[in-house]
Amino acid sequence: MENTNEMQLIFDSRSSNESFARVTVAAFMTSLNPTVEEVSDVKTAVSEAVTNAVIHGYEGEVKDVIIRCRTEERTLYIEVEDKGKGIEDVEAAMEPLFTTKPDLDRSGMGFSFMEAFMDELEVESKPGEGTVVRMKKIIGKGRKLWTTQSL
Amino acid sequence: MKYQVQENCLTIFLPKELDHHNAEEIRKESDHLIERNHIRYVIFDFADTIFCDSSGIGVIMGRYKRIYMLGGEVCAVHANERMKKMLVMSGVTKIMQIYEEEK
Numbered sequence: 001m002e003n004t005n006e007m008q009l010i011f012d013s014r015s016s017n018e019s020f021a022r023v024t025v026a027a028f029m030t031s032l033n034p035t036v037e038e039v040s041d042v043k044t045a046v047s048e049a050v051t052n053a054v055i056h057g058y059e060g061e062v063k064d065v066i067i068r069c070r071t072e073e074r075t076l077y078i079e080v081e082d083k084g085k086g087i088e089d090v091e092a093a094m095e096p097l098f099t100t101k102p103d104l105d106r107s108g109m110g111f112s113f114m115e116a117f118m119d120e121l122e123v124e125s126k127p128g129e130g131t132v133v134r135m136k137k138i139i140g141k142g143r144k145l146w147t148t149q150s151l
Numbered sequence: 152m153k154y155q156v157q158e159n160c161l162t163i164f165l166p167k168e169l170d171h172h173n174a175e176e177i178r179k180e181s182d183h184l185i186e187r188n189h190i191r192y193v194i195f196d197f198a199d200t201i202f203c204d205s206s207g208i209g210v211i212m213g214r215y216k217r218i219y220m221l222g223g224e225v226c227a228v229h230a231n232e233r234m235k236k237m238l239v240m241s242g243v244t245k246i247m248q249i250y251e252e253e254k
Contacts, residue, residue, distance in 0.1 A: 015172035040202070040233055047204040051171040105178055105213035109205035109241050116240060 005031060009067040013058045013082065015051075021067060022046040028069050029076050032139040041117035042076065042137060048110040049080035049133045055101065057084025057131055074139045078118075083130040090123050154184055159223075160192040161185060165200045169207030177210050182217065191223030198229035208241040215246050226250055 007028050011017045022043040029042060046067070053065045061084075068079040087093045093100075094115075099108035115121045118135040125131040153164040161184055166173045184190065193214050197203075215225045226248045230238060238244050 015170075015175065018170050018172055019168055037233075043202065044204050044237075047170055047202075047206075051204065051206055055171065105174070105209040107205045107209035107212055107241065109208055113205050113240070 003071075003073050005071045007069050009069075010064050011067075012062050013054045013065045013084075014062060015054055017065070018047055018050050018054065021050045021065070025067065025069055025078060029071065029139065032071055032074055032076060034139045038137070038139055042078070045114045045117045045135055045137075046078065046080065048114050049078075049135070052110055052133070053080060053082035053084065053131070055104070055106070056087075057082035059085065076137045076139055078135045078137075079132060080135075081130065081132045086127040086129055086131055087123070087125040088127055090125050094123065154180065156184060156188050156190070159188070159190055160194065161188065161190045162194040162196055164196045164198070165207075167199050168202040169200055169210070170202065170204050171206035174206040174210045178213060181214060185214075185217060185221075191218065191221055193218055193223070193225040195225065195227045196229055197227060197231065197234050200234055201231070203234055203237050205241070208237065208243060211238075211243050211247065215243070219246075224248075 009021065009024055011021065025046045026039050026043050029039065050065060063083065066081040070077040092098055094111040096112040097108040099106040111121070111123070114133070114135060118137045120136040122134040123131065124134070155162040155164070161181065163177060163181055181193070185193070195211060211225065218225050227238065228250045230249055235249060238249060
C-alpha cells in the first residue's frame, strides 16, 4: 500500500536498551509529522511496555524483546513482544497501582500510562509463553491539514 | 547523577531521562545517602529532566515511603509542563508538593 510503512526491532532485554527502543520508535514516527506532545506520549508508552518486558517478562534475564511498528495513513501501530513468563491475570495487571514487585519500587502505573497516552491498548499473554502489548495512536487528531504557500 | 546534602536535606538532581535504567541507580544511591546522613527532607530537582515514566514515579513513591516513616517530607522543583502532567496523573502530587521557583 502507498501510505504504509513498517519496521521491526529486536534487541536484548537490558535496561540500558529502554532508551534506545523509545528513541527508535520516536524516529520512526516522524514521517507522520507528530507534535512534541504526541512524540512524548508514544515514548512514554513504549518505555512502559519495554520496561515490563525487561522486569516482569524476563525478570532480568537477557533475551529478545521485539518491537513491530506500522504506520497506516496517520495511525501508528506498535507491538511490543516478549517470550518471557507471561501474565497470570491480565485484567488485574492492568489495574492502576497493581504490581507484583512493590519491593523494587514499582509504581504499578505502567499499563495506566500506556492507556492514557495511546488511543487503544490490548494485552495478550499466556503464562509461560510470553506477552504481546498492542497499541495504537492516531497522530494529528483534531489538527487541520495545511499546505505551504509556493514561493 | 548529582546529589547534594545540606544538613538533613538531600537534593537529587534528576537525569535527563528518568526511566527504569536510571531509576535503579537513584534508588540505591539515594537510600544510602538517606541512611548515612540522617536525611529527613528530599528534594527532587527536575531541571534537566525531559522524560519520565512509571519507573521514575516509582522512585519518588519509594523515597516518600522511606522518608515518611522517618517523619520527613519530599518535594519536587523545576518540573516542566510534561513532568507536572506525569506527576499529577500518577497521583504523587497528593503526597508531594511541587514548588515553582520565583524569578
